[in-house]
Amino acid sequence: MSSATGQSTQGSQDDVPSAYPPPPEFAENAVAKAGLYDEAEQDRLAYWAKEARRLQWDTDFTDTLDWTDAPFAKWFVGGKLNVAANCVDRHVDAGNGDRVAIHWVGEPGDTRDITYSDLLTEVSQAANYFTSLGLVAGDRVAVYMPMVPEAIVTILACARLGLPHSVVFAGFSAGALRSRVDDAEAKLVVTTDGQFRRGQPAPLKEAVDSALGTGDDAAKSVEKVLVVRRTGHDPDLNWVDGRDVWWHETVANASDTHAYEAFDAEHPLFLLYTSGTTGKPKGILHTSGGYLTQVSSTFHNVFDHRPESDVFWCGADIGWVTGHSYLVYGPLSNGATEIIYEGTPNSPNEHRHFEIIEKYRVTTYYIAPTLIRTFMKWGREIPDAHDLSSLRLLGSVGEPINPEAWRWYREVLGANSAPIVDTWWQTETGGMMVSPLPGVTATKPGSAMKPLPGISAKIVDDDANEVAQGEQGYLVIDKPWPAMLRGIWRDNDRYKETYWSRFAAQGWYFAGDGARYDSDGALWVLGRIDDVMNISGHRISTSEVESALVNHHGVAEAAVIGAADETTGQGIVAFVILRGSTVDTGDDLIKELKDQVSKDISPIAKPREIYVVPELPKTRSGKIMRRLLKDVAEGRELGDTSTLVDPTVFENIRKKK
Ligand code: 6R9
Secondary structure, eight states: OOOOHHHHHHHHOTTSOSOBOOOHHHHHHOSSOTHHHHHHHHOHHHHHHHHHTTSOOSBOOSEEEEOTTTTSOEEEETOEEOHHHHHTHHHIIIIITTSEEEEEEOTTSOEEEEEHHHHHHHHHHHHHHHHHTTOOTTOOEEEEOOSOHHHHHHHHHHHHHTOOEEEOOTTSOHHHHHHHHHHHTOSEEEEESEEEETTEEEEOHHHHHHHHOOGGGSOTTOOEEEEEOSOOOOTTOOOOTTTEEETTTTGGGSOSOOOOOOEETTSEEEEEEEOOSSSSOEEEEEESHHHHHHHHHHHHHHTTOOTTTOOEEEOOOTTSHHHIIIIIIHHHHTTOOEEEEOSOTTSSOTTHHHHHHHHHTOOEEEEOHHHHHHHHHHOTHHHHTSOOTTOOEEEEESSOOOHHHHHHIIIIISTTTOOEEEEBOOTTTOSOOBOOOTTTSOBOTTOOBSBOTTOOEEEEOTTSOBOOTTOEEEEEEOSOOTTOOOEETTOHHHHIIIIISTTTTTTOEEEEEEEEEOTTSOEEEEEEGGGEEEETTEEEEHHHHHHHHHTSTTEEEEEEEEEEETTTEEEEEEEEEEOTTOOOOTHHHHHHHHHHHHHHTOGGGOOSEEEEOSOOOBBTTSOBOHHHHHHHHTTOOOOOOTTBSOTTHHHHHHHHO
C-alpha cells in the first residue's frame, strides 16, 4: 500500500498546507531546543541522567540503567526520592506555596482553588491517617473515585508513603473493581458516596459494597473503606461498621505535618490495569524514579511549560494512564497550575469546556481526538462564542487523529497558529514516546512526527527488518526507556510473552501498533495491529478509512471494522455519525461516502457497507470499541460491554442495521 492517510488528504485538499513549520515567535522562546535530539542521540543515558536531575533526589543515583536482567529494567540505580515530595513539598520549599496547583471545577458548578501549600496540608493529613491504619510501604490501595480533589490527595498520599495505588475508573462495574482489588490484594479502598454525572448525582459506594461482598464472599484483603462525601444524595447510605469510615471524620482531623521518607528509585509507585486481547486485565506496574523522570521531562518539553504563566488542562480521567501521567505526576512535579474538571463536556451544555478555558485563561489543552470530533459535531459556533485567545498549545492523545480533526482543532481552538502536539504513548510506556517538540519540530496533520529525544523506535516487518518509507510495519521500541513498565503484577511470564516474545532475538518491545514513515520521514501511527484489516490481501488500517470518511463534509465521526467476508477475507464495514447540519439523503449519501473513500485511498478500501448511526460505542478512555462493532457486523451476540460509557448505543445501532 503506498497511500498514507496524510497523502490521501493532501490529494483532496490542495489548498491546505500538508506541514506546519514551528511559528517563529514560538520557536524563539521555546522551552525545548533543537539540540536536544542530538544531545540524546550522542549519549542517551547521559540525557536521561540529566533529565532525572531535574527532580529532587534525597540520595543521588550511581548508575543510570541496569539492563542486565532484561526485560526487567532498573533505572537510576541506588537513587532515593519521594515522588510526592517532588510534586508538592519541593514547590512550597522553593517559595511557591501560594501558587495555585489545581483550579478544580465541579460538575454542578462548585469550584475550589488549591494552592501547593493547601495540597501539602491535605496530603500530609491523608498520609498520617493512612499510617494510623497500619498501612506500610508496599501495601496496595485501590482508588475508585470520580474527579474530586481528594482523589489527587489520595494518590499523592499513597506515593508519599510508598503504597502502590491502583486507580480503578469510577465508571467501571462492581465486578471490574472486585477483580482488580483481589488481584492487587488491596487493603484500603478509597471512594465517594456518589458522583455527579450529566447533572445528576449517581451512587458510587453502592458499587463498592457490591464489589467487596459480605460473609464468605467478602474480599479478603480489604480492611477499610474510606469514603469522601461528594453528593450527599443518599440519606440511607449503606454502612459497614468497622470497615467504613468517612474522610471528613478521619483524614480531615489528622495532623497536617508529615515527614516523608525517601524510597528506592525502583520502589513500586502504581498498578494500572488495562485490558488485554484476552481474559483477565493486566496490572501494569510502574516504579518511582524512572517514571517520574520521563513524565516530568516530557511535560516540561512537549507542553513548552512555563510554571509562572501557563494554565494547563488535561481532559483525561484519573482512571486511565493519561490522568496519572499528565494530570497528576507530570504537571505537579513541574509546579504547574492546572484545571481539574469533574464532569462531562456537555453538562449543563456544550459550552462547558470553552467557558472553563475562557474563565481560567487556559494556555495548554490536552484531549483525545474523539472529543475533538464531538466538538466538530456540535458545530464551531459553540467554541466561536468564547474568547479562546489564551490557548497557545494544543495536544492530542489516545488514538490516531485524523487530519480533518487536526485542522479543525488548530483552526477553531488554536486560532490558526497554536502548534499541535500529537503524542503517541501507552499505559505500558508510562510517558510520551513519539511526539513533535513544539517550537522545534514541524507538524503534519495526523502524524505524531518522531520519537522524542532519548527514545528509540523502529518500524519493522515480521522478520525484524526495517520497512521502506511508505510501507506499513510494526512499531517497536528498541531501547529501554525510563518510564517503561517494570512488569505485569505477579505475572512475569505474561509480561515477557505479551511485549518481548515477538522480537525476542532482538530484545525489542512490541507495542502492538502499526505505523509507517512517510516520504518526509514523519511517523504515522495507524492504530492497533488488530485494527488493521486485510482486504483481498491488502493491509488497510481502519483509521485510514475512517479518516477518508471524516474528510467528507457531512461526517462528524466514523468507525470502521473488517468483517469476515467469504470472497475478500474481510470486507470493510463503516459506522458513521453525521454532523448536526447534514441532511441524511439515504442511498445517495452512502454512495457519496463510498466514492470519497475510493477516491481518497483506493477502490480496494471502499466500504462494503456503511451505516449511519446516532452514537458509537466508546470506552471510558474515549477509544472506539471496534471489537463490539465487529460482533454487530458479523451478526454475533455482543461480547463484554462492561467498559462502555453507554451500553445502550447498540440498541440504536442494531435498529439501523
Ligand atoms: C496514552 C494512551 C494506548 C494505545 C496505543 C495506540 C493508541 C495513543 C496515540 C495512539 C495514535 C496517538 N494511541 N496515543 N494512536 N496516535 N497519538 O492512550 O494509553 O490507553 O494504554 O492506549 O492508544 O493504539 O497503543 P492507552
